[in-house]
Amino acid sequence: MYMLVNCSNCHTPLQLPPGAKSIRCAICQAVTHIAEPRNAPPPSTNTYPPPSSSSVVPSPNHYAPVPPSSHGRKKAVICGISYRYSRHELKGCINDAKCMKYLLINKFKFPESSIINLTEDERDPYKIPTKQNIRMAMYWLVQGCQPGDSLVFHYSGHGSQQRNYSGDEVDGYDETLCPLDFETQGMIVDDEINATMVRPLPRGVKLHAIIDACHSGTVLDLPFLCRMNSSGQYIWEDHRPRSGVWKGTNGGEAISFSGCDDHQTSADTSALSKITSTGAMTYCFIQAIERGAGATYGSILTSMRATIRETRSGGMGGGGPVTSLITMLLTGGSLSVGGLSQEPQLTSCEPFDVYSKPFSL
Template sequence: MMMLVNCSKCHTPLQLPPGAKSIRCAICRAVTLIADPRTAPPTPPSAYNNHYYPPPAPAPAPSTYNHHSSSSGQNSSSRKRAVIVGISYKNTRNELKGCINDAKCMKFLLTNRFNFPQDSILMLTEEERDPYRIPTKHNIRMAMYWLVQGCQAGDSLVFHYSGHGSQQRNYTGDEVDGFDETLCPLDFETQGMIVDDEINATLVRPLPRGAKLHAIIDACHSGTMLDLPFLCRMDRSVALRSFSALC
């Protein structure tokens, strides 16, 4: 069973392998030391679980999460933050062309057109030298946690994914077609896929009122990848006319 601990610096939830005495955060690179269980205070039973979702975070300071917009409609300390994932599955039977280029183009767009600071964008591609920026299942999960960590009214968040998407049988009855949509990390054949229920719980539910999340999923079965309650279907002819009007 994996144990979840919070990073000592950025408080991102981390999965601690059994028996490990320390763990390095994939986001801020800080090393968190784990106290000897014989000397540490007793842990509530709900602190650890083997479920996909992280346990409830401790109550934040009053200013950390603001579920009410200010009188002006914008928060003066609003921030921009983005996670960009591009996976080519190079040298495998699943190889794709252009996904890493998509990720680079999205970063260029965010920094040059929408003024996102360079250090507010987390890139996960196979070209990254940092092993914590390789788009494995664990690293993508940690990046999603980081994206919404401490977000507040007025913040602008972006999640971009370019890679394989798939489906798997749903057994809870919450999918009309009987299938959950999934993202396929680089190591999905050994570690499994990231299910839309988890994506919704990680990226959508924690959003406070007034914060904005733009998710661009360039993958198969992406229409309901965030498990949102509403789905917009646009007539193709209307879409083409709208596109022509923009050109």
């Protein structure tokens, strides 16, 4: 059983092998030494948040394990943050979480018991989308994964950037996700997301990330970005860091759809709709699947981009199977989006032919 400890320098959660007395952080390279406890009381499993005097953090085993299957397991983490009652409030993110959960269960046959939902509406304190809980959910998602497993990480909330000083970002900035408590606990940086969910993936395991946030193009720090023009032609840009650090997987497959390029912002669908709202990227992704454009990664990306482009002239309205999906969940109305300039992005651990590779979760 691995114990989780925080890096003494950057506070990234690290998996300490049994019996180890120290561990080196893969992100900042600092060595954290584990002191032997003296007359320590038995650990409590009911303390939340963890005592600030300890570097030990809650185990991802708090979440129920998913039983293995001869066909592989399906596991998902869905995170929707509205930042309710703050100046950062967003309108559509919890609706995004509801719609993605519905899609995964009913379209892709994910067992409901294998989906961890992190929203402010959850009563379980371990499922509120704080920085620590999102970190633990990411660990849970990849923990014990085996060939044949399909993993999904969906995030809808604020995203941001911060200056990168290591020289491993093409544009000089790290991309970040903003947990509910980011103003006091800080953001989750792409280096940590990559180290937690991407690099451990063994051969035969698939991870799909669907990120509906600003500045999210390369938020998983995957090595290759599909640069596609308006006519659907594309090239793979090489985003491997000059330092030579490998940001790909351990043989598995990691692919991310994100709401916009690193320098862009993402919107929700409340621009024209007075009924309800979702994130524009989540809406367009679900719409691509529901309208039959989900055969390949290229068809999904081009469908999402076409839907976004339609909104620039105010031409997109509700309608089609996706509306029935969302209205079943929400209010019985249709959705509209207007005035968006974002361009959904596709990144991957390896280049591939986006128009021939079948999409599956």
